[in-house]
Structure formats: C-alpha cells, structure tokens
Amino acid sequence: MSIPQISEATIRHNSNASSYSRGQEYYSRGAVIDLKKRGNTIQAAVEGSEIKPYRVSINFDAGGVTSVDCDCAYNYDGWCKHIVATLLTCSRSSAIIEERPTIEQLLNSLDHLQTQRLVQELLQKNPELIDDVDCFVSLRNSPTPATKSPSTNRRNKIDVAPIRSQVRRILQDGLEQLEYGTEDDPFTEELTAIIEKAQEFAQNGDGNNAIAILEAITSTYAEAWDDLAEYGGDSYSIVEPLDNAWTEAILCAEIPEAEIIDLRVMLESWQDEIDADFAMSLSALQQGWNYEPLQLVMNGETDAQIWEGTRPDFADDLALIRLDFLDRQNRYTEYLNLAFSEGMTLQYLTQLAALGRVDEAMSAAKTQMDTAESAFALAKILREDGYLSEALGISRSGLSLPGNCTYEFASWTSDLAEGLGDRAIALNACIVAFETRPSFRDYVKVENLALDTWSIVKQDLLEILRESESWYAGSAKVDIFLHEGLIDEAIKTVKTDSYYASESLHRVMEAAIPHRPDWVIEKAKKLAEEIMNSSKAKRYSDAVKCLKKVKAAYSQLGQQAEWSSYRAKLEYTHGRKYKLMDLFKELNKS
Known part of the structure; x- marks a missing residue:
C-alpha cells in the first residue's frame, strides 16, 4: 500500500502550536533520517537534543494514520515534534522514503537453521530477551486445553508462605501509618498488586494456584481484621478486586465437589468476618459451568435465561469474566450466544467483527448498537481488519448514540473520513467534536473542511462557543475570538480578577x-x-x-x-x- 495523503492541516490538528513549529524546524534542517516504509508502517530516526536519535513509528491504512509512537519523553498535548517532522517529511519529500520488506517477508526468506542462527545472534546482543523467548516457547509447547474443558487443572500448588508473609507485612506497615494518623489508604495499592498475580495464574488457565494465592491473601487479611477495624480501616476498596479475582479463579479451576462445599463455607465466613460482599464469586461457585440455564444459553437456546427473577447487580461483571474465559479458550460460538443473551452488545458486535463475520456484525448493529461506545469499538475493529468503508458507516450512524466517548469518537471518525476522501462526513464529525468539546484546533479543522460553506458554518460554531459553559471552553473562546478579531468578546471571556495574569490575559491585552x-x-x-x-x-x-x-x-x-x-x-x-x-x-x- 502506498502512503496515504496526510494533509498538513491534519498534522497541525493533531499537534499543538509549539510541537508543529518545532517539527517544521526539524524538517527544514533535515533532522529526519533513515526513513523507511515496511508494509503499513513508516519508521524513522529523528536527530534531536540527545546523542542518540529518537525513533518514530507511524502506522497507517487507506484512511490515514492509525497510530503513532516516539521514544521521546513527550506525553502531553498531541503529537510530538519528532512525529510532526517525520510526517511533514512524508508529505513534502516522499521520494526519500526507502521501501523495505516487512518482518514477515524477511523471516519467510529464511530457512529453519537461518532463523535459529538469527535468534541466537540477537540474544547475544540483547541477553535480556531470553525471558521473552523462554515464555514464548513455553506457551507454544503447553498442551492446548480441550474445547469444553474449563481448566488445565494443574495440581501442583505453589508455596504460598511468602505471599502470606508479604500480606502480613503490608498490613502491619499500614497499621503503623494509621496509628500515626495518616489519611491516605496504606493498603489497597500493594494488596491489589498481589491479587493481580493470582489473576495472572487464572488467565493462564491455572485456576488452582490462583485459588491458593487468593486463599492466602483473604485469610491473612481476615486474621488482621479486628486491628484494621479498630483503627478505622475498611474493606471496601479491597473487596471488589478480591471478589473479581475469586470469581475468575473459580471459573478457571476444576474443583472437586467436596472442595466446593469447603470453599463456599470459607467465602461465607470471610464475608461475615470482614464485612465483605462475595456474592459474585459465591454465585460463580454455585453455578460453575455446568449450571443448566447457563448451558442452555451457551448452546443458543433463545428462550433460556441464566437468572430467574431479579437480575443481580453483579450479573454484567460475571458475564464479562465468563466471556473473557471463553475468548481465551477460543469458544466463540458459546461466547456469542452468552453475550447476546446477557445483552452485552459491545462484546457481541466486536466479536463478530473480529471473527470476520462482518455482514452479520453490520446487520446486528442496525438493531442492537445502542451506545457510542459499542459503535466506536466496532468501528475500530472493522478498520483494523481492513473494512474501512464499513467502519465509516458504523461511525456515521453511531455518533448520534448516547455515550461518554463522543469527542474521541467524532475526532476519530473525522480523521478516517478525511483520509478516505469523504469531506462531508469529515466535516460533520468534526462539528460534532467541536460541539462536544470546543477547541481552537477543531475550529481550524472545520474551517479547512468547510471551504465555500465556511461563512455559514462559522456563525454556527461561534454560537455554540458562546453558549458553552464547560471548563475547557475558556481557552478555546480566547483563541477563537482573537483569531476572528472579536476583541470585545475575548475581553469578556478572559479572567481579569486574578492576582496572577494568565498567558491568555496577556494575549488579549x-x-x-x-x-x-x-x-x-x-x-x-x-x-x-x-x-x-x-x-x-x-x-x-x-x-x-x-x-x-x-x-x-x-x-x-x-x-x-x-x-x-x-x-x-x-x-x-x-x-x-x-x-x-x-x-x-x-x-x-x-
């Protein structure tokens, strides 16, 4: 694929004024070197303030730039100057881009022995990569779980004594801080990190060891509960991650019937001791995977329902944990049936798209897509899989749906539409972005897209701006009013009663x-x-x-x-x- 046309207006829109200006300087002095195209990726080195050049990577498709990355420290407001310089070079001096093979093409040209020699030489130069190779080989050589099996059921238990000691140390240190009157939470961050270790075992199919770790954490926590409660500690912040982790571990393990009873008794006992709510994990323990209503749902029985009567508050969270497990097991039919039955629209639509069942996803989206989040997620997967026109269609209809991602969704849609040459959709989406979160960047982008209709569109945007009371509209008002020469309106907007004169006030003056x-x-x-x-x-x-x-x-x-x-x-x-x-x-x- 050739490099898509990336307009300088798009580059300017995705970077702040300083980054764009500095990027132009870098381009002008020829700081962008070693510019290569490998498949749908542009790679470059950019000479900057450090001895070693910065590395820039830009991924694209027919709709334009899909992602950018630079190893500099900048992580503030849009693209950094190195990315700007690279894209300006691509736009203005594309002839210097060297086309090179992709990593797949390079490796396909080697036989087994040559590949092995390459890996060995790379490890000699970068010995820290041996752990990555070890992990890759271990996972590749692990036996694949049976299609219906919920667990690899590894019987070997890890030594949990160090984990108990670590939890005791965290609790003791936290109690000392409480005694000294700290108002910060001295427990949650470190305890959550240990809980996440148990979840890693569960996600790798080792539910038994996950349960062993969680048992050590929960019992040790319960032993210290009286002291924690005496000093005003509460279990609220730790119970939710514990309940999630227990649920995931239970659903990943094969637990004998006798142990199920023991585990239920323990969970109920801990629940009473530390004033917790383990309703979700207890429900997962009771139902398991063989629960008849669940089996009927996963087998596609349209009239089946998992829950009788009132649906519990944790039902969606439990469904998501089950779906993650089915996804890891490649049990896609059961995944789709469960997602459909539980009303998990986002998961249902995106899984269809990920499986390449695009026509089904598009058809289902017409009746099931109910939030901007589900539309955005589906559109991104369609784009990743190369279905750009379909992604744009979903975006166009999804922008009118309710949600909390409207600005990001609208900006993404505008960029995609502009890259595909659909100026009308690009303009409308950018106007939606401006309505949601007024900014000078989007104002200028609308101006570039509107062409002959700008004089009419401008008045609409200015009215939107005047009526906006959001906190981030303040700087946009100053920038835009000054840009349009509306000095009196800029004066009314800028704060003048502060002891410290803001940069905006200086600009207005x-x-x-x-x-x-x-x-x-x-x-x-x-x-x-x-x-x-x-x-x-x-x-x-x-x-x-x-x-x-x-x-x-x-x-x-x-x-x-x-x-x-x-x-x-x-x-x-x-x-x-x-x-x-x-x-x-x-x-x-x-």
Whole structure:
C-alpha cells in the first residue's frame, strides 16, 4: 500500500502550536533520517537534543494514520515534534522514503537453521530477551486445553508462605501509618498488586494456584481484621478486586465437589468476618459451568435465561469474566450466544467483527448498537481488519448514540473520513467534536473542511462557543475570538480578577491595544501595581511585562506625556527597589 495523503492541516490538528513549529524546524534542517516504509508502517530516526536519535513509528491504512509512537519523553498535548517532522517529511519529500520488506517477508526468506542462527545472534546482543523467548516457547509447547474443558487443572500448588508473609507485612506497615494518623489508604495499592498475580495464574488457565494465592491473601487479611477495624480501616476498596479475582479463579479451576462445599463455607465466613460482599464469586461457585440455564444459553437456546427473577447487580461483571474465559479458550460460538443473551452488545458486535463475520456484525448493529461506545469499538475493529468503508458507516450512524466517548469518537471518525476522501462526513464529525468539546484546533479543522460553506458554518460554531459553559471552553473562546478579531468578546471571556495574569490575559491585552487601549491601560496598571506594591521581587518581571502594554496603549492613544508622568510617579514610589528599577530599563527598549 502506498502512503496515504496526510494533509498538513491534519498534522497541525493533531499537534499543538509549539510541537508543529518545532517539527517544521526539524524538517527544514533535515533532522529526519533513515526513513523507511515496511508494509503499513513508516519508521524513522529523528536527530534531536540527545546523542542518540529518537525513533518514530507511524502506522497507517487507506484512511490515514492509525497510530503513532516516539521514544521521546513527550506525553502531553498531541503529537510530538519528532512525529510532526517525520510526517511533514512524508508529505513534502516522499521520494526519500526507502521501501523495505516487512518482518514477515524477511523471516519467510529464511530457512529453519537461518532463523535459529538469527535468534541466537540477537540474544547475544540483547541477553535480556531470553525471558521473552523462554515464555514464548513455553506457551507454544503447553498442551492446548480441550474445547469444553474449563481448566488445565494443574495440581501442583505453589508455596504460598511468602505471599502470606508479604500480606502480613503490608498490613502491619499500614497499621503503623494509621496509628500515626495518616489519611491516605496504606493498603489497597500493594494488596491489589498481589491479587493481580493470582489473576495472572487464572488467565493462564491455572485456576488452582490462583485459588491458593487468593486463599492466602483473604485469610491473612481476615486474621488482621479486628486491628484494621479498630483503627478505622475498611474493606471496601479491597473487596471488589478480591471478589473479581475469586470469581475468575473459580471459573478457571476444576474443583472437586467436596472442595466446593469447603470453599463456599470459607467465602461465607470471610464475608461475615470482614464485612465483605462475595456474592459474585459465591454465585460463580454455585453455578460453575455446568449450571443448566447457563448451558442452555451457551448452546443458543433463545428462550433460556441464566437468572430467574431479579437480575443481580453483579450479573454484567460475571458475564464479562465468563466471556473473557471463553475468548481465551477460543469458544466463540458459546461466547456469542452468552453475550447476546446477557445483552452485552459491545462484546457481541466486536466479536463478530473480529471473527470476520462482518455482514452479520453490520446487520446486528442496525438493531442492537445502542451506545457510542459499542459503535466506536466496532468501528475500530472493522478498520483494523481492513473494512474501512464499513467502519465509516458504523461511525456515521453511531455518533448520534448516547455515550461518554463522543469527542474521541467524532475526532476519530473525522480523521478516517478525511483520509478516505469523504469531506462531508469529515466535516460533520468534526462539528460534532467541536460541539462536544470546543477547541481552537477543531475550529481550524472545520474551517479547512468547510471551504465555500465556511461563512455559514462559522456563525454556527461561534454560537455554540458562546453558549458553552464547560471548563475547557475558556481557552478555546480566547483563541477563537482573537483569531476572528472579536476583541470585545475575548475581553469578556478572559479572567481579569486574578492576582496572577494568565498567558491568555496577556494575549488579549496585546491584541486589544489597537482597539481598546483604555481597557488595556486599566487592567495592566492594576496588575503591575499589585505586584510592585506587594514587593514580590520574584514577580517584578511580570509587572514590567504589564507596564510595556500600558506604554503601548498610551502610545496608541497619542498620550506619551501621560505615560511619562505615570512612569515618573512609579519611579518615585518604588525607587528604592533596585531590582525593579533595573528592570525598568527594559521599558526604554519598546
């Protein structure tokens, strides 16, 4: 696949002003080197401030960029300057991109002995990779579980004594912190990390060892409960992860009938001791996988229901744990039947798409897709599998659904539609993004997409902006009003009652000098005088920054004499503040 056209407007939209400007500088000086295309991936090295170049990787499809990565430390606001420089190079100097084979093509050209020699040489250079190789080979050589078997049922139990000791140490240290009056939670983070170890065993099919670890954690916690309760400890934050982990372990293990009874008694006892709710794990223990209503549901009986009467609060969580297990077992028919019966629309639709049953997924989506989250997840899977037009169709209809991902979904849809050349959908989706979360970037993107209709669309966006009361709309209002020359509206938007003059306020004052010099004089004087009168020497430079605007505003009014008089008054009042007077010299330069 050739590289899709990535417009510079798209690059600008996905990066902040600083990153874009610096990226242009990097491009201009030829900092992007070793630019290669391997399949649907662009790789580059970008020479920056460090001795070793930064590595950039960009994945794409026919709809445009799907993901970007750079090993620099930047992780703030959009694409970093190295990614910007790489994409600008792809856009402006695509002829220098060297096309190279993919890793699959390279490995396919080697025989068994050559592949083995390659791995050995790589391990000599990178010995830390031996653990990855060991894990890969171990998993590959492990026997595949039978289709219907819920567990590999490994009988060997790990030594849980170190785990008990670790839990006791966490609880003892936490109790000491409670005694000293800490208000922070001294237990949950470390205990949750141990619980996650049990979950790793369960997810690898070793439910027995997962149960052994959880038994050690829960019993040790229960033993210390009286002391925890005495110092105001509560089990709320630890019970939910424990209940989830117990449920997952139970469903991954083959537990003899006698042990089921013992385990139920233990869970019920712990539940009473530590004031917990293990209803989900107890239900999983009672039902297991052979529970007749569950079997009927997984076998596709349309009239079957797992729950009689009121559906418990934990039903969705239990269904998700069961679905994860069935997915790991490749039991896709049972997965789909269970997801459909339990109303897990997102899981049902995305699994159909992941299995390549795209027509079924598209048909089911018409009647079952009920949230933006389910539509977004389905669209992303369709795109990953190469069904770009189908992904765009789902996105177009899914954007009108309720959900909490509307902004991200709309931005993603706009980028995909633009990459596929559908400007109308790209424009509409970007307007939805702006309505959801007004920003200067999306405003400019809509402007680039609207073309001849911009004069009409602009008025709609400005009205949306004026009516928006969301906290993040503040900076967007300043940026957009200044961009459109609406100085009075920018003045109304920016905060002027703060002791600290924000960067936005400085920008508005700068822009207002030719239009509202009287307002600039009033606000800038007030800010400067507050700093000087409080004798905050560290902030004298901010005061002078404001005074420069006062000077420019007086000049705009043709009142240089008034400025000279005002400055003389300040020098008389603050003349003994030598650091401030030294900074006053800057006022002669402008």
